[in-house]
Amino acid sequence: MLYRKVQQKSKEERKLDMQFIIWIIVIALIVYLFSVMWPLFIFLAIALAVWKAYEFYYYRSSAFMEIKQSINNYINDCNELNSHIENLKHTGLLSARTDYGDASYQDSSKWNFQRKHLKDQKYAPNVHNCSRTVCDNARKKPFEYVCKYFGIKATEETLSTFENALNNIEAAEEGKRHLQAEKDKILDSITADIPTLIKKFSKKKLERNLGFEQIDMSTAYFPKYIFKYVSSGGNASTHCDVVMDVDNLNRFVLFLSEKIKFNKSIAGQRALMTSKLRQHIKERDAFTCKQCGASIQQEPNLLLEIDHIVPVSKGGLTTEDNLQTLCWRCNRSKGAKI
Structure with missing residues (x-):
């Protein structure tokens, strides 16, 4: 037992020593590069300061304010559409799983197990912690397992809920494409009046100063059902994600309709x-x-x-x-x- 502790301690010490050596090498390399290339660093710092000053004064110039005013109504329309799209995204996840309450759990094991996957284990309405067999089978028959383990019953009410989710999500996905196209069209209409340097190196800042709200093009809002297996030791983990994107929602609506007695x-x-x-x-x-x-x-x-x-x-x-x-x-x- 003592030998194991000494051996474990020596490994940790060697790891710390190696990290210390790496940091020393990195710091020495930075100091060397700065001593050799300091004129270049100074030049780059001056160039950056000049560029920032140019940006600052351009976005407050009367020429830029005139451009912004001329397209203000179009920008407001785009931002309203962006807000509408964000509202369409708020489609709630349908899950009828039982709420079993909260509890605290401590691992009092004397052994130094890693248990890395246990630390990341999540308990949420869209996560089902299960056996490895269930996780593997969910990959083969995702819709059946989503209904079984998330309490989704094949009823007309459930079908309407998922149809509404599909309608909203598809409209949101179409809306994002239309919004980006309209935004590009507006920017193209003023491209001749914008300095080349601003168009090339300050595109995102130009959009923000014109008043465009950021468009979220991600699909993270798609409803997702997760089957997750974590071994008792916490060192093995698999998961099966059933993402309800436009294609899967279309198929799930048909799946439910075939099971419903209208x-x-x-x-x-x-x-x-x-x-x-x-x-x-x-x-x-x-x-x-x-x-x-x-x-x-x-x-x-x-x-x-x-x-x-x-x-x-x-x-x-x-x-x-x-x-x-x-x-x-x-x-x-x-x-x-x-």
Whole structure:
């Protein structure tokens, strides 16, 4: 036992000594480079200071303020669309797992086990800590295992929830592309009036000073169900992630619909709010908003959304005669009124 402790201590000491030597080498190298190349460092520092001063005064010049004022309305419209897209992203994760409460856990083992994966173990509504067999099988039949272990029942209400999630997520993904295209179009319209150095080396700062809000192009908001296995020792871990992106949501809606016994009054009438139906409704309405008349012919980057004329919350069904095409402005206005 004593020998093992001495051996372990010597390993730790050797590791610390090696880290110390590496730091000494790095510091010596930095000092040497600075002593040899200090004129270059000074030149770069002066060039950076001149550039920052140039940026500072340009963004406060009357020429830049005139450009900003001339496109102010377009920028505000872009920022409103950006806000609308962020609202569409807030689709809640559906999970009916039982809440078993909180508890504290301590590892009182006398041995120096690493247990690295136990430290990273998460307990969340979208995480199911399971056996390795369940984790492996979830990879083969993800939809069945999501329903089984996250308490998702095949009912008409559940189906409507996932259809709404698909409708919002697909609109958000389309909106991001339209928003980026509209933003590029606005920037292209003023490119001749912007100094070349600013366009080349200060693009992000230019967008911020013009008033554009940052566009989040990530897909981190997609609902995700995680099956995770961690060994009892904490040194082995596997996980299976079921990400509900547009493709998976389309397939999951079909999966649920095949398991649901629809009411006779609804059978034969109800459609499934899939990407295919959304596209069909837009084509039927000639890619034109049924409320204000705006169309993609007038605004190529216009975001069009599919709306229930009678909301589902008030008994409306997903049928073609209860669906219409609205531009994002009209749909946002209608949603606020409801």
